[in-house]
Amino acid sequence: MKKRILTFVLASFMLSAAKSADRLPNVVMIVADDLGYGDLECYGAKNVSTPAVNKLAQSGIRFTDVHAVAATSTPSRYSLLTGEYPWRRPGTDVAPGNAGMIIRPEQFTIADMFRSNGYATAAIGKWHLGLGDKTGTQDWNAPLAASPADLGFDYHYIMAATSDRVPCVFIEQGFVANYDPTDSIFVSYRQNFEGEPTGKNNPELLYNLKHSHGHDQSIVNGIGRIGYMKGGGKARWKDENIADSITAKAVDFIESHKDEPFFMYFATNDVHVPRFPHERFRGKNPMGLRGDAIVQFDWSVEQIMNALEKAGVLDNTIVILTSDNGPVLDDGYDDKAEELLNGHRPTGPFRGNKYSAFEGGTAVPFIVSWKGHIAPNQESGALVSHIDLMRSLGSLFNARLPQESACDSRDNLATILGENKTSREYLTEMSNTHVLSVRSGKWKYIEPSNGPAMIQWGPKVETGNLAEPQLYDMSVDQGERKNVASEHPDVVAKMQAYIEEVRAKK
Ligand code: NG6
Ligand code: CA
Numbered sequence: 001m002k003k004r005i006l007t008f009v010l011a012s013f014m015l016s017a018a019k020s021a022d023r024l025p026n027v028v029m030i031v032a033d034d035l036g037y038g039d040l041e042c043y044g045a046k047n048v049s050t051p052a053v054n055k056l057a058q059s060g061i062r063f064t065d066v067h068a069v070a071a072t073s074t075p076s077r078y079s080l081l082t083g084e085y086p087w088r089r090p091g092t093d094v095a096p097g098n099a100g101m102i103i104r105p106e107q108f109t110i111a112d113m114f115r116s117n118g119y120a121t122a123a124i125g126k127w128h129l130g131l132g133d134k135t136g137t138q139d140w141n142a143p144l145a146a147s148p149a150d151l152g153f154d155y156h157y158i159m160a161a162t163s164d165r166v167p168c169v170f171i172e173q174g175f176v177a178n179y180d181p182t183d184s185i186f187v188s189y190r191q192n193f194e195g196e197p198t199g200k201n202n203p204e205l206l207y208n209l210k211h212s213h214g215h216d217q218s219i220v221n222g223i224g225r226i227g228y229m230k231g232g233g234k235a236r237w238k239d240e241n242i243a244d245s246i247t248a249k250a251v252d253f254i255e256s257h258k259d260e261p262f263f264m265y266f267a268t269n270d271v272h273v274p275r276f277p278h279e280r281f282r283g284k285n286p287m288g289l290r291g292d293a294i295v296q297f298d299w300s301v302e303q304i305m306n307a308l309e310k311a312g313v314l315d316n317t318i319v320i321l322t323s324d325n326g327p328v329l330d331d332g333y334d335d336k337a338e339e340l341l342n343g344h345r346p347t348g349p350f351r352g353n354k355y356s357a358f359e360g361g362t363a364v365p366f367i368v369s370w371k372g373h374i375a376p377n378q379e380s381g382a383l384v385s386h387i388d389l390m391r392s393l394g395s396l397f398n399a400r401l402p403q404e405s406a407c408d409s410r411d412n413l414a415t416i417l418g419e420n421k422t423s424r425e426y427l428t429e430m431s432n433t434h435v436l437s438v439r440s441g442k443w444k445y446i447e448p449s450n451g452p453a454m455i456q457w458g459p460k461v462e463t464g465n466l467a468e469p470q471l472y473d474m475s476v477d478q479g480e481r482k483n484v485a486s487e488h489p490d491v492v493a494k495m496q497a498y499i500e501e502v503r504a505k506k
Helices: 002-022 051-058 073-082 110-115 239-256 288-310 386-397 489-504
Strands: 026-032 061-067 120-126 155-159 170-172 186-188 228-230 262-267 317-323 363-369 378-380 427-430 436-440 443-446 470-473
Touching: 026 288, 026 386, 051 288, 051 317, 051 363, 073 110, 073 386, 110 120, 110 262, 110 386, 120 239, 155 239, 239 262, 239 288, 288 317, 317 386, 436 489, 443 489, 470 489
Parallel strands: 026 262, 026 317, 061 378, 120 155, 120 262
Antiparallel strands: 061 363, 155 170, 186 228, 317 363, 427 436, 436 443, 443 470
């Protein structure tokens, strides 16, 4: 009897020791969509309040010089999840909703890394990295041939691409969620399905939002989309409920995995177009729907943080909050984002926007918090790239990665956890037309390119293109106004040589 009690006491002691001391920290990555450097209160926004993000920033480190790899979603996320630059892999530009899965199952992803170290893993929200075997061949009424389950994610509840692209349904564990057997789903990016209305031909049916450029194909929920879709019935999402749906799944995932280490990639739809947040977030700021979408994003963050606290895992969870690329105002819908700015600057001090080679394309908010491990109220000006997240987080548990994987990622964990402020020596950024820029020390270099100075197809965005090399001294010219390339030919040569090296390297 005594022996049994002793064994029991010993066993429970060992169990609790393993839980507190040896347990690997959870990692929650919150990745907003098109949220700008200047869009959050803790980054200087005045017109919109973001209390949950403020609180997260106060609890840890607010970084001021962090960059997504690319100025649009697909290549940015490709790099974040694989640790490989997007120009090494053809087909990583902004993907249609029927793109085949861009990361191939044999590629070792950040989710594979966590999973092979005993973590439960999830991808929730925006995916935009293709699904199924080949572009255009998916049968949306059956299990998909390839999904995040093949990339190391135990659980997924995702939008195939963006909310402005068909199919407008969620995919859960490789199947369309809430599938409606009475209304089969068909998707095409080439032609409409007979008898189906489009934004172009039936503008009277656009009762929720009108398009300003593009987005005039299938109509779902009174909003025109990119691509054609038929069917879906009750599986079709309502834009105003997207934040609620994905946040609920994220909260469930936290609750059901609180007793084991987990990695959750939570990719919000906010603040991408079409911006159509739930009514309860509307009208609390003077900026209209774009501001309301920021309020909704903040609400999602609050729910995640509350769930971590309620599950009792806050002090064992690293939370990273960032965005996939810089902000844009009119990105194809008439939501008055520009007219209602009221002095707000979505890119903060930076020039350019989403799509640009200027800093506005890739400069993103970046907050890291780990209760009890990272001291509160810190700020770090270290130059950090999303590309390094994979190997940095892997070094939390000395992850062993296959040789060829995450080839561009470097371990920078000490900087990310605020133990030092070491910058990346060279940091590379890619515009939507693959113009590469480099940041190093005080310099920002943009390689010469012949493209137009402004985007030609809708958004009022400076591309950053110029036929000559551009060099800016970021220590005095954050806004990239004074090109000093001709005064520093040596620096230009060094930066251009670096670009050639990083572009070619394999
Ligand atoms: C553009 C879309 C834009 C947005 C972007 C991708 C048009 C006219 N514009 O082509 O609305 O969807 O692609 O954004 O179609 S991203 O953040 O997902 O990269
Ligand atoms: Ca984006």
